[in-house]
Amino acid sequence: MYMAAPDFDLALTLNSGQTFHWESLGKGFTGVIDWRAVYVEQQGEALKFRGAPGKIVARYFSLDHPLAEICASLPNDPAMQMACEYCRGLRIMRQPRWECLATFITSSMKQVAHIRQISQTLRRRFGAARSLGETTVYLYPTARCIADLSERELRECALGYRARNLLATAQLISRGGIDLEQLAKLPDDELRAQLCALPGVGAKVANCVMLFAYERLRAFPIDVWVERVLREKYFPRRRKFRPGELQKFSAKYFGEHGGYAQQYLFHHARKTAPRRLSARKS
DNA sequence: CTCCAGGGATGAT
DNA sequence: ATCATCCATGGA
Numbered sequence: 001m002y003m004a005a006p007d008f009d010l011a012l013t014l015n016s017g018q019t020f021h022w023e024s025l026g027k028g029f030t031g032v033i034d035w036r037a038v039y040v041e042q043q044g045e046a047l048k049f050r051g052a053p054g055k056i057v058a059r060y061f062s063l064d065h066p067l068a069e070i071c072a073s074l075p076n077d078p079a080m081q082m083a084c085e086y087c088r089g090l091r092i093m094r095q096p097r098w099e100c101l102a103t104f105i106t107s108s109m110k111q112v113a114h115i116r117q118i119s120q121t122l123r124r125r126f127g128a129a130r131s132l133g134e135t136t137v138y139l140y141p142t143a144r145c146i147a148d149l150s151e152r153e154l155r156e157c158a159l160g161y162r163a164r165n166l167l168a169t170a171q172l173i174s175r176g177g178i179d180l181e182q183l184a185k186l187p188d189d190e191l192r193a194q195l196c197a198l199p200g201v202g203a204k205v206a207n208c209v210m211l212f213a214y215e216r217l218r219a220f221p222i223d224v225w226v227e228r229v230l231r232e233k234y235f236p237r238r239r240k241f242r243p244g245e246l247q248k249f250s251a252k253y254f255g256e257h258g259g260y261a262q263q264y265l266f267h268h269a270r271k272t273a274p275r276r277l278s279a280r281k282s
Numbered sequence: 283c284t285c286c287a288g289g290g291a292t293g294a295t
Numbered sequence: 296a297t298c299a300t301c302c303a304t305g306g307a
Contacts, residue, residue, distance in 0.1 A: 107302095107303085108302075108303040108304060109288075109289080109301080109302040109303050109304080110289090110290085110291090110301085110302070110303090111291075111292080111301060111302080113291070113292075114290070114291055114292085114301095117290095117291080158289085158290065158291085159289095160288070160289040160290070161287090161288055161289070161304095162288095162289090162303095162304095165304085199304095199305095200303090200304070200305095201303095201304085202303060202304050202305080203303090203304095204303060204304085205303070205304085223302080223303080224301085224302060224303090242283095243283090
C-alpha cells in the first residue's frame with residue numbers, strides 16, 4: 001500500500017535519536033507500531049507501507065504536522081536556519097507512552113548505538129514476537145512484564161545501574177500507582193513534575209517523553225549536544241550559567257515548537273560536528 | 283551551590 | 296590488547 005507523504009524524510013526521522021528499534025531491510029525499514037509488525041519504505045513523495053492501516057502509520061510518523069508552518073514559526077537566527085535546512089523532512093513522531101518512557105530511562109548516559117542495543121535485547125528476550133514475512137520483530141515488553149523481572153535479569157541486558165530505575169518505574173506503573181494515559185490530561189508543568197517523580201527520570205528524560213509520547217511540542221530536552229549548541233551559538237562569550245538558565249531561555253526563545261527546534265539543532269550538531277579530535281598529541 | 287559514582291560499547295592507539 | 300571517551304540522574 002502507498003500513501004502520500006510530502007515533506008517527509010523517513011530515514012532522517014528514524015535516525016534522529018527519537019526511536020531506537022527500527023532496522024534497515026532492503027530499501028526500507030522494519031519496526032513496530034502499536035502491536036503490529038510494520039514495513040515502511042520511502043519512494044519519493046510517497047510512503048510504501050505494510051502491516052498496519054495507513055491511518056495508524058500516518059499518525060505514528062506525524063504526517064499531519066504542518067512542517068512548513070512549524071519551520072516558519074522557529075526563530076530566524078543563522079544556527080536555527082542552518083539546522084532547519086539540514087533537517088528538512090524530519091518529523092517528531094508519536095510514540096507509545098510506556099515504550100518511550102522506558103526507552104529513555106535506559107538511555108541515560110548512553111549513546112544512540114548503545115541505546116539501540118539495550119532496546120533490542122529487551123525486546124528479543126522479553127517482548128512478544130510478530131512476524132512480517134521472513135523477518136520477526138519484537139514488541140517492547142509491557143510494564144507488567146518488566147515489573148515481574150528481577151534486577152539481575154535486567155542487568156543481564158546491559159542496563160547497568162539503569163536496571164534498578166526501570167524496574168522501580170515499571171512496578172509503580174503496573175501496580176496502578178501511576179497511569180501514563182491519565183497523565184496526558186495534565187498541563188505541561190504538572191506532567192513534567194509527575195514524570196520527574198519516577199525513578200530514573202530527570203528533567204532531560206521527562207522532556208524527551210513529553211515531546212515524543214505526549215505531543216508536547218514545546219518540550220525542549222537539553223542534553224550535552226544541545227547544551228553545546230546553545231552555549232556556542234547563542235552565548236559565545238558567556239561561561240557561567242545558573243542551573244535552569246538555559247532551559248528558561250530556550251522555552252522563551254524557541255517558543256511553541258521548541259521541541260522541533262531542539263530536535264533539529266540536536267541532529268544537525270550530531271551529524272556535522274561529531275569527531276572530536278583526541279586531546280592527546282605527541 | 284559543587285562534586286562525583288556509574289557501566290559498557292566504541293573508537294583511537 | 297589497552298585506554299580514554301561518552302553521558303543523565305541522584306545522592307553526598
